[in-house]
Amino acid sequence: MKPLTDDQLLRYARNILLKPVDIAGQERLLSSHVVVVGAGGLGAPLIQYLAAAGVGTLTIIDDDVVEETNLQRQVIHRLDTVGRLKVDSAAEFITGLNPDVRVQSYAQRLTAENISTLIPRVDLVVIGTDNFASRYLVSDFCAEHKIPLVTGAAIGTSGQVTSFDFKHQASPCFRCLYEDGEDDNLTCATAGVLGPVVGTIGSVMAMEVIKILLSIGQPLFQRLMTWDALSMEWQTFTYQTSQQCPACQKRSL
Numbered sequence: 001m002k003p004l005t006d007d008q009l010l011r012y013a014r015n016i017l018l019k020p021v022d023i024a025g026q027e028r029l030l031s032s033h034v035v036v037v038g039a040g041g042l043g044a045p046l047i048q049y050l051a052a053a054g055v056g057t058l059t060i061i062d063d064d065v066v067e068e069t070n071l072q073r074q075v076i077h078r079l080d081t082v083g084r085l086k087v088d089s090a091a092e093f094i095t096g097l098n099p100d101v102r103v104q105s106y107a108q109r110l111t112a113e114n115i116s117t118l119i120p121r122v123d124l125v126v127i128g129t130d131n132f133a134s135r136y137l138v139s140d141f142c143a144e145h146k147i148p149l150v151t152g153a154a155i156g157t158s159g160q161v162t163s164f165d166f167k168h169q170a171s172p173c174f175r176c177l178y179e180d181g182e183d184d185n186l187t188c189a190t191a192g193v194l195g196p197v198v199g200t201i202g203s204v205m206a207m208e209v210i211k212i213l214l215s216i217g218q219p220l221f222q223r224l225m226t227w228d229a230l231s232m233e234w235q236t237f238t239y240q241t242s243q244q245c246p247a248c249q250k251r252s253l
């Protein structure tokens, strides 16, 4: 890991002041490589906070273009990036915020064929798309390659977050929580969502990413945290590896 420059000591001073981070933690963030799948509602706060915190390499995967209807919540995109690829708009945002961050972007949808090229050996993957097929795919890949995974979802006025500790063989996976074939039709495009809902859930996800990268605190491993924005109630449920989960049964063989 490279020692911090004077500019970096200044930029990250409020991180470094925190004992659990300190200079060593900041150096670790700068040498980390995180993949963000989805540069939409959850991707926006994720990209903002991870880039601002100085996560050194961000790979962003999203095949969408910015639309005017995104601007109500996807706060990294702007009126003048409408019609452009979200990954390009996101890369422009990051470059304008923090030149320490190296950005790799792929305007592709993840498939079983391209996932090992797009997500090579990285420190962590975080996924915030509203596409269930991508989440199963990413969960299976991360479990197989022992890459920690943070996932979140938000719709309407509620959301949820959980993390998977795939460095440990015993960790449950996304399929343990959601059986294949669960409702994939409910999306923000059809059901609506308020901006602060994705902002809050995406920020919780960013916090999970930082905790896992720095090995601090208690990440939401084997815990699903849900939030109802109208009642302002947070709830946490624990879960275990499912005996019916095909991916985990295969892994434990």
Ligand SMILES: [Zn+2]
Pocket: 172, 173, 174, 175, 176, 241, 242, 245, 246, 247, 248, 249
């Ligand atoms: Zn499983």
